[in-house]
Amino acid sequence: MLDQRIKLRHLNAFLEVARRRSFARAAESLAISQPAISKAIRELEEHVGAVLFERTAQGVSLTQAGLTLLRHAGPAVRALEEGVEALADAHNGQRWLRVGALSTVESRLLPTAIQRWQSSPLGRDVSIQVVTGTSAFLLSRLASGELDIVVGRMTAAREIRELAFEHLYYESLRLVVRAAHPLAGVSLQGAEPLIDYPWALPPQRTTLRQQVDSFCARHAISVPSPCLETLSLPISRRYVQDTDAIWIAPFEAVAEALDDGSLVELSLAFEQQGGSVGLCLNASMQPTTALHGFCEVLRLAALERPQ
Incomplete structure (x- = not known):
């Protein structure tokens, strides 16, 4: 009691x-x-x-x-808030699915899943709200009941404890530059040449930045200064296309640019298998039929994604 x-x-x-x-x-x-x-x-x-x-x-x-x-109190308070909100929305039957998106799925997986979902019978009367940010921020909101699901690469985040994660696929970070970059096409034997150029990389205290720090430790180098720290894919892409900066980017975010040749991958591998991309739910929240359906669309989109 x-x-x-x-x-x-x-x-x-x-x-x-x-x-x-x-x-x-x-x-x-x-x-x-x-x-x-x-x-x-x-x-x-x-x-x-x-x-x-x-x-x-x-x-x-x-x-x-x-x-x-947080895992219990958040959903309980949120359920009370939703009850009050439902009274206001009852006249038009408005329903929402609240999705947290990490940068690793913003370019392909999530847009594809949303398009398929909204064209399905189950998704036609359910609006989708997408919230972006760091894994810590999004997982905390999921734990407090403010989000229904978080999608992306997040298993290294401390906040994932007591939440239910489902693996979809592995995805690695890549070292990419503009096609005319001095290091494009160069066979790199080590990471030392990288520090002669600015980097576009994930901010500190993010799960992706942990991989950058591990890379630097393995190669006995430090992040160069100046650099650009951001989770914004459009800002990073423009910065790298217009300068000699090196972008440490999720493969999904640069796949199309690599295909059309506007960006090229450096010969030095950043990581091999990469991290686990998946969906995360709050097990203490009763999933709706809409959430079940959206998760299934995500699974199918993950299976069909280009390798």
Whole structure:
């Protein structure tokens, strides 16, 4: 039985701090003072008998107890919100599927799946909202019930704990440059020549950046300065096409450009098999018929994707 001392304000404060990774930003978002939100979290921790957050150099992060509570409290609060929203939408039957998309699936897999889904009988009256961002951000929103599914390469993310991941295929990061780049067509024996040029690469504290850091460690090099850190595929593509920068990109994002010759892959392999791309669900949330159908469309699109 739920402890009667736990109020909705406690859960809202907890979810907002988990979402913002900061007491100050959470307080600002909820339009309350920071002491008030700190008090709410302290009271909640006393009621559940566990520490929910730990302070880090980047702000605050969830403890294991916090991750467990997020997996249950988030969907519960979201279900209540959806009940209220359903009353407002009842007159027009509006339904939504909320999808979190990582950059590894933005170019081909997800657009293909959405097109197929919306042309199917089940998807014709269901609107799709796509949210992009880092794996930590999207998986936290999935855990809190704000998303129905997250798609992409995410298995290295700490936030995937207690969520249900389904593997679809492996995809590697590639080193690509414009066709007229000085290193295009050069047989590279090591990574040292790469540091003479700027890089376009994933931001720090992302799962893809962990692979970049591993690559640098293996080859005893450092990320050159200046560089461009972004998850935006259009910005990275334009930057690399207009400069001598090297793009560390998901294969899906550059496959068409490699086919038409506007970009070329360097001879040095970044990684062999690559990471696991898949779909992630919150097992504590009851999946809808629409979500089941969309997952099946994703599986079929993954099977049919060009190799």
